[in-house]
Every structure is written in C-alpha cells, then in structure tokens.
Amino acid sequence: MKRIIFVALLGFSGATLAEGGMLQGSCATCHNTKGPAAQTLKTAFEKKGPDLFYAGNKYRQEWLVSWLQKPSRLRPAGMYYGGHIKAGVKGDEIDASTLTDHIALSKADATSVAAELMKMKPHDDLIAKEKIESGTVPKQMGEMAFNKFLGCMACHLIEPEYGGLSGPELYTAAKRLQPQYIASFIRSPQAWEPKSMMPNKNLSEVNIQKMVHYLETLSKEDANAN
C-alpha cells in the first residue's frame, strides 16, 4: 500500500514538474513567462511571441487548450512585424520565410499548460477596474467604427481577408481574450506593455464597451470560426 502511494506521489510530482518545466523551459525560449514587460524597443523588437507572464489575466482557458493543440497564426506579420517584411513591387510585404510556426501540443500537455498559464495573474488590479455591461452592437455600426470612426483596420484584420497586417487579427479576439482584458488593453495598452505597438486612442467608456460587444459579435460569426 505504502509503495502504491509512493509511486502515485512520484507520478504526481513528475506531472507538476512537467507543467512548470514546459512553461519555464520550451515556452520561455520564445515567450516572456516571468515579466516584467519589455521596457525598451530593443527588447520589444526581439520578442518572438506574446508575453505570457500575465496569461491568466488575458486569455480564455478553453481557447488556450484548443489553440495549443492546433495553433494557427494570429499575427500575419509575426510578433514584431518589422522583422518579417521585405520590399515588394507595390511596397512592403510579409516575408513568410522568416515566420516560424508554433509547436502543437498533445491534448494532455495543452490542458496542463493552459491550467498553469491561467494561474499567472499579476494584473488582477487592472482587470478589477473593468466592468463589462451586457449589450450588443449592430454589425453595420461595428464595421463603421472599425473602418471610419476608430480606424482599427489600419493595423488589424477585421475580417479574414480585410485589414492591416501588423497587429493581431481582431475577428477572433473575443474568442481568445477575456472581455475585461480587452477593455483594459484598449483603455491603456501601455499599462500592460509600455512598448506596445497599439496606440491609446483615448476611447470613451461607452466606446470601450461597444468595442467589447462588437468583438464578441464578430467572434460568434460562422465565417470567423477558427
């Protein structure tokens, strides 16, 4: 009996080690898993993937589990676009040869890594400031905002084939991100990442709420299933 408990304990500690080990091991080669965020552009230019040290404040766990098993590119021009462009006939274009794919994890690894990531919440203070009210934004109004009123499409794909390429795609944002994080990041990208490529557009509270609602609408569209 004692032996069984001992073996079980060994197995448990092994699994725990593997989780922490993967995060601080292979994940940490491309992601900042310990913080703080990049304080200089030099460091920001070298980033190979998004910071994970506040993953628990940012991502939806179920999305992490599924994406880690079947990763797809969310930033068409990589983490820092400047390192992945080349001169083309009509202007700068993405140099796909410089982009690397994210590794796919097994279901078990994806589940345990996601669980570990969700524990990383150093910015609970920023999240606590956000109150998301329920509401909807008509699709046409949302599109107008992205195009004409706020100009999000300059840097983000707002549909699978429409928009800018330097930032992460927006049409899946609400599927990936917690609503309070979306609101907080729009309110002040620099509070999360001082050297963020995302500008602070000084949106009003009403508009921040509208953006969260519209991103939720967009992510539920079948065409944007990802």
Next chain:
Amino acid sequence: MPTKLVLLILLAAFSAQTQAKETPADNYKAYCIQCHGSEGTGKGVNVRDMTVVPRDHTDAKAMSGRSDETLFKAIKEGGPSIEKSILMPPWGATLSDEEIKELVQHLRMLCKCKFG
C-alpha cells in the same frame, strides 16, 4: 566622497525608474513603418485595404507644406487633429513630447526639406 556616492546611487535609482528615451530611428521603425513603409514612401505592409494612403515622407513638396508644429500635432493627437485620416492614430500615450519632437526632425531628414 561619500556624498558623491550617495548622489550617484540616487541618480541611478532615478534613471532606472523613468522610461528610457528611444532614438527617433527606433521609434520610426517601431510605430511608423507599418503604414509609412520601411523606406518612408507610404507603402507599408498595412496599406493594401486602406481608403486613404499614408503620407510619403520622402515627398519634399508635400512635406514642406506642413509646419513642424502640424507634424508634431499629427503624431501626438492623430490624423483627425489636423483634418487628416483617422487611420493615423494618436501616439501621445506611446511617445514623450521630446521623442515626438525628434521624430519630426527625423521626418525632415527623410524629406530633405523644411517648412515653407
């Protein structure tokens, strides 16, 4: 001697807390080339679907029609502040006033031009 040391330590602590000032070339590379292009000619990686094309910073004729104050305002407060496109966002929360001033001078270097 010990006073000097204390001062040095204080100075080090203070500079570590303030955000490091970036060079105009690095700021241009980080925030501008996505739309204005790696050569500054307005042909960045983002322009494909834009209804208004970004300014060609090497266009001396167009750039000499803008004062340094206007360029500063456009960078700090965004396109609409000078009656230009919303696609040019405000960078006032990203860059310090000093960095924006240096960026304006960087633009003058790119266009090889002055206002007027």
